[in-house]
Amino acid sequence: MSGGHRDPGAQPERTRLAWRRTTLSFALVVVLAARGLVTADGGLALLHLSELCLFFLCHHSALTLISPLRRPRRVGCV
C-alpha cells in the first residue's frame, strides 16, 4: 500500500459496473420470484412479495451508493 499516492485509477468505474452486474443478478432473482408469485400457491406469495420489496430497496441503495464514486474523494498528489 503506497503512502501518499491516492490515484484511484479506473477503480470507481469498475466498482460501479460491478454494482450494476449485481443489481442485474438481483433482478433475475426478482423476476423468478415474481413468476412464482403469479403462477403459484398463496404460501410462497408472501415470500416472493418480500423479495420484491427487498430488491427495490437494494436497487435504490446501490444507485445511491454509486453516485459518490463518480468522482474520487480526494485528487491524488501526482
Place this chain on the structure above:
Amino acid sequence: MIRQVLAALRLWFSPHRLRAEGPTPDYRFSLANERTFLAWLRTALALLAGGIAVDQFLTELRWAVRTTVAVLLLAGGALCAVRAVNHWVRSERAMRRGEDLPASRFPALLAVGTVLTALLVICAVLLGWAAP
C-alpha cells in the same frame, strides 16, 4: 459461538468504527475489495436464482429430489451472502492493520457443495429419479 456471531454482526454494521482503525488503504485496494464482495454476492444471487428455478421449472423431478436440490442451492446462496459481507469487512480491517487477509475454508466447501449438488442432479437425470 453466539458471541462470535454478535461480534461479526456488529462489525458488519459499523463501517465508521472500522474506518477509525489504522491508515486508510489505497483507494484501489478498498474498491477491489468491494468488487470481490459484489462478486460473492452475485454468486449468492445466482444460487438463489438456481434454487428458485429448480423449484419452479423442474416439475418432472420427484418432489423429494427437487426440494433437496432447491434447498441445497438456496442454502448455498445464503451462505455465500454471509461470506461476502464477512470477508469484505474482515479484509478491509486486515488491510488497515497491515495483517494478512483472513484465511477461510469456505471456497473449498462451496466447490465441494456445488459438485455434490451437480452429482445429485446427474443421478436424478440418469437413474430416472424424475418420475414422480
